[in-house]
Amino acid sequence: MKKYTYTEKKDTRSGFGAGMAELGKSHPNVMALCADLVASLKLDAFIKENPDRFVQCGIAEANMIGVAAGLAIAGYVPYATTFANFGSGRVYDQIRQSVAYSGANVKIAVSHAGLTLGEDGATHQILEDLAMMRSMPEMTVINPCDYNQTKAATIALADHVGPAYLRFGRPVVPVFTDPNQEFVIGKAWMVNEGKDVTIVATGHLVWEAIQAGELLEQEGIDAEIINIHTIKPLDEEAILKSVEKTGCVVTAEEHQLNGGLGDAVCQLLSRKRPTPVEMVGVDNSFGESGTPAQLMEKYGLNAAAIVEKVKQVIARK
């Protein structure tokens, strides 16, 4: 098992803020919009340096999406930002018609996704957003795993023409990916090569998958770990190639089992290479208040849960 270490923990949303600050310098057409959550989205640095390219939209997300579409028509590259709940479900129709169907080059960049939002509870813990955005034609969907990857994804999206949904979160988590990584949209990252099982993970579950890989190694199980940061378009080649070798898959995500990364992988494998799959995710349930760690434990979204699913899926080979 390849060793991954970290010297600091940071929130992925700060990676977004850092990416925006860089784009403020490098991309004069990039704009930021926000619905009364500037501090939560870590936009202070961008706004300080580029006050003219920031649009405060107030608590009016539907209008914000439309304004972003209007700016995109004019040739700007707007990043419309808020919490994931308010940037997906609340404005699904606005994204569908004014952005995706209209081919507007709008980036929807959202924080506080999933259970790790923590104490605010289920009203804010969106666990269905990947499903909504995956099903929308023309939409690119990205869920990076740490600070560095989120920063790289934020920057990469500015040169990608077309609507995109970038999802990140609130908790501080290990920073373990390369700060100088090249982020290629739609290209999986091989975290660890192995032969017994393929673990396909996204977002905060990637670090958990690495922890699981170390635990499995102690038991003589050699796990291949793939980070799918771009849920759509899915890197089918990377997954199929891995499955040829391992013959079984565990998916892991901070999202409902319905409609997320696991579903995307199952759809691919059932069509192209039927393979036993087990899924780590939230099983048809809302979340609740608690600390991020407590919630990930209670809802089975951690290294221990991945280890258990790996054993189950290997037994099905």
Add this chain to the structure above:
Amino acid sequence: MKVEELKATAAQVRRDIVRMVHGCQSGHPGGSLGCTDLVTALYFHAMKIDDSKGADGYLNFSKEGKGEDLFFLSNGHISPLFYSVLARRGYFDIKEMTTFRKINSRLQGHPATHEHLPGIRVASGSLGQGLSVANGAAYAKKLRKEDNVVYVLMGDGEQQEGQIWEAAQFAPHYKLDNLVAIVDWNKQQIDGSTDKVMDNRDLKAKYQAFGWLTVDLLDGNDMQQVLDALAAAKALLGKGQPVVILMKTEMGAGVDFMMYTHKWHGTAPNDEQLAAALAQLPETLGDY
């Protein structure tokens, strides 16, 4: 264009609308006919658009519309009006109107950019979104210091959507005094009169309370009054506030049996009704 020419153009647009809706036996003639005078006046008189033509003989169209006035149609169901005006203005072949709402057409039931029809900048149909998009476009014009006007047309039933009022508070907040919204205040919607379905009450007072300047257009089916209202709106621009024209129209205007009722909101005429309608509308520019 002079008022008599505009009236003649509007008559032809009305023929196009009725024929298109008849041709596919679906679509929305009522609101289309009601807004014909306004949209004709915008594209043939008020709006500054790029008049250069491409090698194919049609107007050049860029989505960005730099240096141009822009028009957004929020109540997208009156698409036959939009298509007729765009074609008659020279964006595409008038013969393409035969494809309205048919398979493999660029003239979708509701306006779309997806099939790359020149003249369309954003999809509309799901109501309440156009004012927000116009806000963004007007904001961009300000950022770029472009001296142009952004127009957006909405329905009055559409004023029931919450997003309209999100957008209505945005434009004055950012002093979008290059934005002209028009509300088609025909007092009709699918299920009946707006008063009965969901009363809009005093739209003028509402917009004023939100920080807009208002222009009353008492008869949006009188071309001279339409021109006067557009001129009045233009005169109010640049004063730190957006402008809304409250335009009273008659749904179905120009075809007697389609007027004074909501029943022709989304109903197509049969062959006899088509003939009766066309008998009231002079063919001024030649049918498609």
